[in-house]
Amino acid sequence: MGYSFGSGDVAFLRSAVGTAALAEVADLELSTRTRLADVATVRARFGERGAALIETVLLRRRAVGKLTDPGRWLLTDEALQQATPTAVACHRADRLAGRSVHDVTCSVGAELDALTATCPQVLGSDLDPVRLDMARTNVPAAAVFRADALTSTSRGTVVLADPARRSGGTRRFDPAALMPPLPDLLAVHRGRDLAVKCAPGLDFDRLDWAGEVELVSLDGRVREACLWSEGLAGTGVRRRATVLRTDGRLEAVTDALPDDLPEREPGQWLIDPDGAIVRAGLVRHYGAAHGLWQLDPRIAYLTGDEVPEGVRGFRILERLKYSEKALRQELVRHDCGILEILVRGLDVDPDALRRRMKLRGSSALSVVLTRIGRTPTAFICRV
Incomplete structure (x- = not known):
């Protein structure tokens, strides 16, 4: 839940004295290794305001990457x-x-x-x-x-x-x-x-x-x-x-864009659209805007011969009807030892499947598991 700030804490933290105190506490490591000693130092130096100072410094560190210039913010745990x-x-x-x-x-x-x-x-x-x-x-x-x-x-x-x-x-x-x-x-x-x-x-x-x-x-x-x-x-x-x-x-x-896609065999690349596009139901609109098409009209994966700029694509090396035995044979043939598994449309646990593959090779590959029509399909890819 974090520290429960009061109005007095905020008044102190925003004051010149509080600002100087925050700068002093920010110089402490406040890690698991040093936490007890650092807390004791802050309490001895700042008394009852120590908890608010420590919490603010830790919250500001957590805010890095989320808020611009996090070192100037006053926050609570829930607010952050x-x-x-x-x-x-x-x-x-x-x-x-x-x-x-x-x-x-x-x-x-x-x-x-x-x-x-x-x-x-x-x-x-x-x-x-x-x-x-x-x-x-x-x-x-x-x-x-x-x-x-x-x-x-x-x-x-x-x-x-x-x-x-x-x-x-x-x-x-x-x-x-x-x-x-x-x-x-x-x-x-x-x-x-x-x-x-x-x-x-x-x-x-x-x-x-x-x-x-x-x-x-x-x-x-x-x-x-x-x-x-x-x-x-x-x-x-x-x-x-x-x-x-x-x-x-x-x-x-947006859904104001065209959504007509050609019906074609998979291209050279597979693209997993951004989650916002998938959740908004705009996979077809995105595909049409970039000259892509779907593997299956019910599945959100897209395919094409080029990858949109700034998007991660998976270059198709092999396509096969999915079974664990057939997949493992192909992965061994490709000397795979590091495997990323993406799944959509099939009831497969990627982590459990990766363990069962027991791969010992030296190359890193990706596998996209999906369904085309009624056929469970595996694509072995290189990013």
């Missing part, structure tokens, strides 16, 4: 878990550029920080007074106040919300089980331009959502879904997949 990665928040802020925005679940301000770079007016509200104090420190350019997300407290703004999706470490996928409940949130702000961050595994069909559902991934990991009301949605778009990378590259695929 729920915080939007900076790259994703900046993408959303770009979509909202030029609009006044009210984040009604602002927490410690991860979204607010990105919004202040693109939006003329940024408001933030939350019910947690400690997180609000942290948000005021983290994002001084935003106007922050205490309010319930299930009340309407602003006019002329886009409403941005991020209902809590965890309770006691458990993820919630029922829209009504979020905090605040998603149906209630949508009802309160009906008629407003609204963007709602959600878990990518949420059952969106239960919402009867008339706007756009965007699935977002970052560096190959699906991070979130975002519901965009009709006034904010792309023209003719109901589903969007946005593939972000920390090097700044971005690709967007």
